[in-house]
Amino acid sequence: MRTAADMEYGERCIISEVDSAHPSSRRILEIGFTPGQEIELINKSIFNDPLAFSLRGTLIAIRRNEAGCIKLA
Amino acid sequence: MNEQVIEKTSLITLVGPPNSGKTTLFNYLSGQNFKTVNYPGATVEYSICKLLGKFNLNANILDSPGIISLIPNSPDEKVAVESLYCHPQLGIPDIIIVTVDASQISRHLFLVKQLIEANFRVLIALTMTDMLQKKGLHISEKELGRELGCPVVKIDGRTGFGVNELIVQAEQSIEKSQREIIKQPIIFNENIDKQRLIKIYNEIAEIEKKVIHETITPRKIEAANKKLKIFNEPIGKQNRNSIDYTTLRIDRFLLHKVWGLVFFFIIMAVTFTSIFWLAQPIMHFIDESFGYLAKAVHDSIGVPWIGDLLSSGIISGMGSVLVFIPQITILFLILGILEDTGYLARGAMLIDKPLSKIGLNGKSFVPMLSGFACAIPAMLAARTITNKKERYLTIFIIPLMSCSARIPVYALLMAFLFPPEKAWIGGLMLAGVYIFSIVSSVIIAGIINKFSARIIKAQDNSSFILELPSYRVPKLRVVLTNTYYSVKVYLKKAGPIIFFLSIIIWGITYFPNSSPKVDTNNLNKEEIGQLERAERLSGSYASHLGKIIQPVMSPIGMDWRVGVSLISAFAAREVFVSSLALIFKVTGNNASIQSSIVEAMRKAEIGNTGRKLFTPATICGLIIFFMFSLQCISTIAVSRKETGSWRIPILQVIIFTSFGYFMTFITVNGLRAVGIN
Numbered sequence: 001m002r003t004a005a006d007m008e009y010g011e012r013c014i015i016s017e018v019d020s021a022h023p024s025s026r027r028i029l030e031i032g033f034t035p036g037q038e039i040e041l042i043n044k045s046i047f048n049d050p051l052a053f054s055l056r057g058t059l060i061a062i063r064r065n066e067a068g069c070i071k072l073a
Numbered sequence: 074m075n076e077q078v079i080e081k082t083s084l085i086t087l088v089g090p091p092n093s094g095k096t097t098l099f100n101y102l103s104g105q106n107f108k109t110v111n112y113p114g115a116t117v118e119y120s121i122c123k124l125l126g127k128f129n130l131n132a133n134i135l136d137s138p139g140i141i142s143l144i145p146n147s148p149d150e151k152v153a154v155e156s157l158y159c160h161p162q163l164g165i166p167d168i169i170i171v172t173v174d175a176s177q178i179s180r181h182l183f184l185v186k187q188l189i190e191a192n193f194r195v196l197i198a199l200t201m202t203d204m205l206q207k208k209g210l211h212i213s214e215k216e217l218g219r220e221l222g223c224p225v226v227k228i229d230g231r232t233g234f235g236v237n238e239l240i241v242q243a244e245q246s247i248e249k250s251q252r253e254i255i256k257q258p259i260i261f262n263e264n265i266d267k268q269r270l271i272k273i274y275n276e277i278a279e280i281e282k283k284v285i286h287e288t289i290t291p292r293k294i295e296a297a298n299k300k301l302k303i304f305n306e307p308i309g310k311q312n313r314n315s316i317d318y319t320t321l322r323i324d325r326f327l328l329h330k331v332w333g334l335v336f337f338f339i340i341m342a343v344t345f346t347s348i349f350w351l352a353q354p355i356m357h358f359i360d361e362s363f364g365y366l367a368k369a370v371h372d373s374i375g376v377p378w379i380g381d382l383l384s385s386g387i388i389s390g391m392g393s394v395l396v397f398i399p400q401i402t403i404l405f406l407i408l409g410i411l412e413d414t415g416y417l418a419r420g421a422m423l424i425d426k427p428l429s430k431i432g433l434n435g436k437s438f439v440p441m442l443s444g445f446a447c448a449i450p451a452m453l454a455a456r457t458i459t460n461k462k463e464r465y466l467t468i469f470i471i472p473l474m475s476c477s478a479r480i481p482v483y484a485l486l487m488a489f490l491f492p493p494e495k496a497w498i499g500g501l502m503l504a505g506v507y508i509f510s511i512v513s514s515v516i517i518a519g520i521i522n523k524f525s526a527r528i529i530k531a532q533d534n535s536s537f538i539l540e541l542p543s544y545r546v547p548k549l550r551v552v553l554t555n556t557y558y559s560v561k562v563y564l565k566k567a568g569p570i571i572f573f574l575s576i577i578i579w580g581i582t583y584f585p586n587s588s589p590k591v592d593t594n595n596l597n598k599e600e601i602g603q604l605e606r607a608e609r610l611s612g613s614y615a616s617h618l619g620k621i622i623q624p625v626m627s628p629i630g631m632d633w634r635v636g637v638s639l640i641s642a643f644a645a646r647e648v649f650v651s652s653l654a655l656i657f658k659v660t661g662n663n664a665s666i667q668s669s670i671v672e673a674m675r676k677a678e679i680g681n682t683g684r685k686l687f688t689p690a691t692i693c694g695l696i697i698f699f700m701f702s703l704q705c706i707s708t709i710a711v712s713r714k715e716t717g718s719w720r721i722p723i724l725q726v727i728i729f730t731s732f733g734y735f736m737t738f739i740t741v742n743g744l745r746a747v748g749i750n
Contacts, residue, residue: 018267020267023534023536024534024536025267026144026263026267026270027142027146027538028538029267029270029271029274030141030142030183030270031141031180031538032179032274034270034271034274034275035271037274042316042328043328043329045328045330045333045422045423045425045426046334046423046427047426047427048330049426050422050425050435050537052324052328052422052541054315054316055180056179056180057176057177057179057180057315057316058177058180058316058540058541058542058543059320059324060538060539060541061418061421061422061425061435061537061538061541062538062539063425063536063537063538066536
């Protein structure tokens with residue numbers, strides 16, 4: 001299954017689920033990465049990590065590893 | 074006004090997500106008259122103030138670090154959440170004012186919903202409604218208030234619009250609350266059902282639909298956008314939550330995989346070089362003024378010891394350090410500008426991956442950068458780091474960042490190495506010292522990370538989740554005021570220490586042999602003065618003390634006089650300069666204090682051997698010593714407080730100071746071996 005870590009520049013996707021097993025999952029939900037929400041990959045830092053997503057009208061940077069727990073529809 | 078309210082001082086707590094305009098509102102309510110100052114990077118402590126008299130409400134306002142949820146994730150969030158549930162002195166707040174960015178309500182209402190669910194009495198201050206207007210949208214505060222069941226007031230913390238109404242509303246809510254039974258707030262814990270979080274977000278989405286309306290027809294916006302040549306997107310749900318276009322465009326460069334890093338290094342380089350270049354002329358002026366003042370005081374006071382105390386002790390001592398205020402001011406100013414534009418968060422993102430390789434976090438970037446101003450606010454700023462191990466490691470290496478207290482020392486030593494007409498080489502060298510301090514701290518962090526199991530003793534999930542705020546043109550007034558307060562805090566902290574130590578060092582170098590007998594045959598007045606000073610010093614308390622530490626100083630090519638200065642530098646590093654000025658008895662016989670010290674240093678000899686005390690080798694050695702050794706008592710105390718035990722501060726003192734001594738030993742003897750002396 002594709003996750004937010006696999007997204008390309010400028011790609012828009014809808015979140016289907018956030019993997020509860022990941023230790024950062026609660027914070028990721030709290031900051032607004034909720035199922036049904038659309039996200040867009042805006043930037044990748046050097047070494048492609050962290051990734052910056054456009055979410056609910058703001059930019060949020062999260063690590064690639066953390067983006068991996070955001071499953072896409 | 075209700076009598077009860079007059080009797081009792083109410084407590085209003087300000088809460089809000091980061092970048093929601095909370096601190097701006099707090100500054101407006103307090104008139105900048107609060108107890109703790111916002112250091113670069115974050116509000117890390119609570120700030121508390123009395124509400125300004127003009128609002129006619131007897132209340133204390135409490136500001137705390139920004140939070141996005143009532144379940145804290147890092148020590149600074151913990152401070153904020155705990156201040157809500159049980160502030161140690163003030164108890165539970167009578168009312169909570171939550172700042173909510175109107176253009177971000179889909180995220181910012183999350184905290185509001187949690188606060189209401191937890192039984193807190195909430196009043197919403199809706200900020201940045203102008204941003205929403207630019208998007209052609211309008212938010213109805215009445216409808217929002219009805220949906221949430223709490224009062225909502227639109228405000229602008231920069232102009233003060235709506236703030237009076239906010240306070241009136243707060244007063245009404247407090248009065249109302251006193252007639253009701255107080256419900257104990259519910260504490261949320263980490264094991265919260267994640268479905269509940271999702272449910273809150275779904276409810277917010279419903280509310281958002283009801284309260285936000287379009288002000289103008291889509292066609293008009295399209296036309297307006299075309300005129301401005303901005304992108305034309307179909308108006309609708311997406312546009313509500315689109316990011317500021319300028320921000321996206323700037324980030325295309327500043328967050329670019331390659332260019333982003335280039336810009337990062339350019340910005341850092343410009344920051345540090347401008348500290349030296351811009352400050353030069355002002356420093357020169359201050360330096361000469363103090364030199365002139367010292368000479369005037371010395372010549373006009375009849376009683377020798379009082380004249381000496383005032384000119385050599387107090388004026389030269391204070392002046393030798395105050396000279397560096399311009400550099401420190403510029404450093405604070407640049408940090409403030411970088412923070413206000415929104416770049417610091419980007420810097421943290423760019424550097425996250427490299428830093429994670431050595432056991433740090435992107436969020437270590439701001440504390441490390443603040444460390445170049447002062448280690449104390451830097452250690453507090455490390456509270457934003459979620460992971461305990463990364464936080465402790467950041468605190469561990471912060472003393473290696475070249476703090477502003479070291480600027481006076483380096484500047485003096487550089488002035489010794491390079492004559493005034495070649496000051497630019499000194500500037501470059503100073504930049505080199507900064508680069509070297511960064512490189513060495515990275516290496517040391519890497520080494521300590523390897524042994525982290527033994528040294529740091531903490532394991533946690535490593536995480537980096539950070540909001541990148543929209544770029545803004547920095548508000549000069551805000552940046553200048555913050556810089557002013559930061560410099561004031563610096564002076565308040567360092568000033569008294571330098572003052573008292575200057576007097577103590579003056580005392581131990583002047584007494585007990587205060588009026589020595591010297592052979593005055595065939596000597597002019599100035600030569601007699603010099604001879605007397607030398608005689609007085611060799612019989613002084615300082616010299617007795619110095620004999621004890623001589624064995625430690627000899628291997629690194631220095632004598633007891635440097636030793637005494639180094640010991641006094643443990644109170645604050647910049648005292649090193651003032652104590653050198655005192656020990657080598659610099660009076661205002663030269664135009665500027667700095668050049669007088671340098672001149673005295675050039676003349677100084679080791680004992681009566683005729684060998685020069687200060688040579689390029691020993692000066693380089695001193696620079697190295699100051700780069701590594703942990704010589705600041707306040708830093709040690711804060712490190713103890715922030716890590717909760719003596720373990721880390723003691724290790725820091727032992728490792729850094731012995732390493733500094735060892736490196737100095739190698740440098741001095743190495744340089745001598747290759748013939749530089």
